[in-house]
Amino acid sequence: MIRDITIGQYYPVDSVIHRLDPRTKLAGTMVFLMSLFVTSSPVGYILATLVLAGCIRLSRVPFKFITRGLRAILVILLLSVSFNIFLTPGEPIFRLGFLKVTKEGLLLAGFMALRLVYLVIGSSLMTLTTTPTQLTDGLERSLRFLNRFGVPVHDIAMMMSIALRFIPILVEETDKIMKAQTARGADFDSGNLIQRAKAMIPLLVPLFVSAFRRASDLALAMEARCYHGGEGRTKMHPLQYEHRDRVAYILMLVYLLVMIATRFIRIPVL
Amino acid sequence: MSKLIQAAHLFYDYLIRDENDNVMATEPALSDFSLEIEQGSFVCLLGHNGSGKSTFAKLINAMNLPKEGTVLVAGMDTRNEDSLLDIRMKAGMVFQNPDNQIISNVVEEDVAFGPENIGIPTDEILRRVDEALHKVGMNAYRLKSPNQLSGGQKQRVAIAGIVAMRPECIILDEPTAMLDPTGRRDVLEAVHELNKKEGITIILITHYMEEAVDADRIVVMEHGKIAKDSSGRLMDDTPREIFSRVEDLKRLQLTVPVITELGHELKQAGIPLPDGILTRDEFVQELKKLRK
Numbered sequence: 001m002i003r004d005i006t007i008g009q010y011y012p013v014d015s016v017i018h019r020l021d022p023r024t025k026l027a028g029t030m031v032f033l034m035s036l037f038v039t040s041s042p043v044g045y046i047l048a049t050l051v052l053a054g055c056i057r058l059s060r061v062p063f064k065f066i067t068r069g070l071r072a073i074l075v076i077l078l079l080s081v082s083f084n085i086f087l088t089p090g091e092p093i094f095r096l097g098f099l100k101v102t103k104e105g106l107l108l109a110g111f112m113a114l115r116l117v118y119l120v121i122g123s124s125l126m127t128l129t130t131t132p133t134q135l136t137d138g139l140e141r142s143l144r145f146l147n148r149f150g151v152p153v154h155d156i157a158m159m160m161s162i163a164l165r166f167i168p169i170l171v172e173e174t175d176k177i178m179k180a181q182t183a184r185g186a187d188f189d190s191g192n193l194i195q196r197a198k199a200m201i202p203l204l205v206p207l208f209v210s211a212f213r214r215a216s217d218l219a220l221a222m223e224a225r226c227y228h229g230g231e232g233r234t235k236m237h238p239l240q241y242e243h244r245d246r247v248a249y250i251l252m253l254v255y256l257l258v259m260i261a262t263r264f265i266r267i268p269v270l
Numbered sequence: 271m272s273k274l275i276q277a278a279h280l281f282y283d284y285l286i287r288d289e290n291d292n293v294m295a296t297e298p299a300l301s302d303f304s305l306e307i308e309q310g311s312f313v314c315l316l317g318h319n320g321s322g323k324s325t326f327a328k329l330i331n332a333m334n335l336p337k338e339g340t341v342l343v344a345g346m347d348t349r350n351e352d353s354l355l356d357i358r359m360k361a362g363m364v365f366q367n368p369d370n371q372i373i374s375n376v377v378e379e380d381v382a383f384g385p386e387n388i389g390i391p392t393d394e395i396l397r398r399v400d401e402a403l404h405k406v407g408m409n410a411y412r413l414k415s416p417n418q419l420s421g422g423q424k425q426r427v428a429i430a431g432i433v434a435m436r437p438e439c440i441i442l443d444e445p446t447a448m449l450d451p452t453g454r455r456d457v458l459e460a461v462h463e464l465n466k467k468e469g470i471t472i473i474l475i476t477h478y479m480e481e482a483v484d485a486d487r488i489v490v491m492e493h494g495k496i497a498k499d500s501s502g503r504l505m506d507d508t509p510r511e512i513f514s515r516v517e518d519l520k521r522l523q524l525t526v527p528v529i530t531e532l533g534h535e536l537k538q539a540g541i542p543l544p545d546g547i548l549t550r551d552e553f554v555q556e557l558k559k560l561r562k
Binding site: 010012131132161162164165168169213214217218220221222223225226227228232233234235236237238 | 333428
């Protein structure tokens with residue numbers, strides 16, 4: 001499961017989406033996430049689907065690669081879907097013992113699942129098309145105003161980008177430790193939930209130790225390369241809005257307005 | 271030649287603390303260690319684990335400060351906090367694990383990290399990144415993710431990251447320890463190239479004797495100072511001289527290059543070969559001389 005996390009893995013191809021300013025992409029992702037919660041009508045979801053499909057198409061990232069991130073949220077997805085199906089009061093369709101499946105429940109569960117799936121796809125799309133450094137730069141620039149309230153924006157952004165850089169490395173390491181422990185008789189796949197959780201201890205301890213060692217090494221390497229916080233830093237690729245970013249912002253605004261509008265347009269459901 | 275690095279009478283201790291952060295014991299890492307390194311030279315530091323090589327390396331670019339003694343880098347004292355960045359710019363450092371020193375997910379962005387930190391203007395950064403990647407032969411991988419590279423390639427990216435800061439000296443702390451033979455060769459080639467073509471001073475810490483053969487000078491360390499051979503001379507000399515002292519090196523838990531060892535063994539067995547044969551070609555030449 002852990003290998004399926006695509007968030008934070010940059011997919012290096014050249015596309016319009018890749019070339020957009022990270023601030024634009026951040027805003028776009030926010031707008032998209034907001035729109036998912038603003039709308040509640042099928043028309044809205046159809047529109048969101050079209051927009052998302054269009055963006056994926058433009059990004060030239062293979063669809064398979066994007067959906068890989070979904071496996072990681074499968075459990076949450078199943079849980080929230082079943083809760084919604086069984087616990088929403090309304091017009092019953094059929095009964096399963098004491099559980100009652102309602103039409104409203106089914107609809108709500110469907111929307112809920114779509115929301116979650118689109119949420120993950122939307123944010124994966126952003127991280128897949130934006131290098132962590134760009135992402136950091138984008139966050140740092142967009143949130144710079146928080147500096148005035150004493151929030152260390154640069155440091156947080158740096159921490160984020162380093163975390164993203166080390167995800168694939170630590171995943172690989174987890175895999176290695178797992179194999180090493182399996183070779184020595186550890187069993188990660190059988191037993192009940194508690195037994196499995198206990199089996200994770202010999203995995204987590206070496207992983208933590210190694211993560212701390214890496215962190216200490218990295219800190220040293222960064223210091224040796226003259227890192228001294230955000231002050232006086234320049235950029236190889238300073239952020240600059242281009243024509244395409246302005247177009248993207250206009251499209252985003254239109255999209256958001258339309259999505260809000262779908263809230264008020266009543267279309268008879270089913 | 272001028273002295274780039276002047277270290278005089280250095281002492282450094284590692285403190286061992288108990289759970290309450292009280293100092294339990296001190297572990298001396300350097301004791302009265304002095305060394306001067308000439309601009310443009312290629313110096314190799316040898317010594318078994320715990321002999322103080324890495325400690326010295328960290329004192330050069332002010333990662334640590336000596337308990338006693340002074341380190342001057344191009345005339346700047348590492349104790350002086352105002353010159354901290356200048357010193358780290360002049361003396362760059364490459365570490366053992368390539369993964370733990372690459373910060374960015376894209377090669378060129380990682381190379382740009384150093385110049386960005388010291389506030390170089392944008393177009394100059396682009397020029398330097400270009401230049402640095404060319405110098406280590408990694409230009410083709412500019413937009414790749416470090417995760418797609420081999421260990422040797424990652425290490426060359428790390429070197430490029432230092433080169434982009436235009437250092438006068440690069441300290442490499444066991445840069446090839448985690449690499450396969452091909453990666454090791456590529457990294458060393460890049461380092462030698464930088465030394466010869468750019469005149470960058472190289473301080474190489476290594477466990478591989480074969481890597482030390484091509485240095486200008488070898489310094490063997492033991493117990494936090496320069497080791498002495500059986501006749502009391504300091505083990506700080508050219509590779510040929512150092513590797514002539516096979517028995518001394520063995521006493522210091524070091525090996526010699528295989529070919530040197532072979533020459534030594536043959537000499538012990540009564541064949542009149544000279545001491546300190548460093549390469550296979552040399553060995554062949556000497557054998558041919560004997561046949562005549």
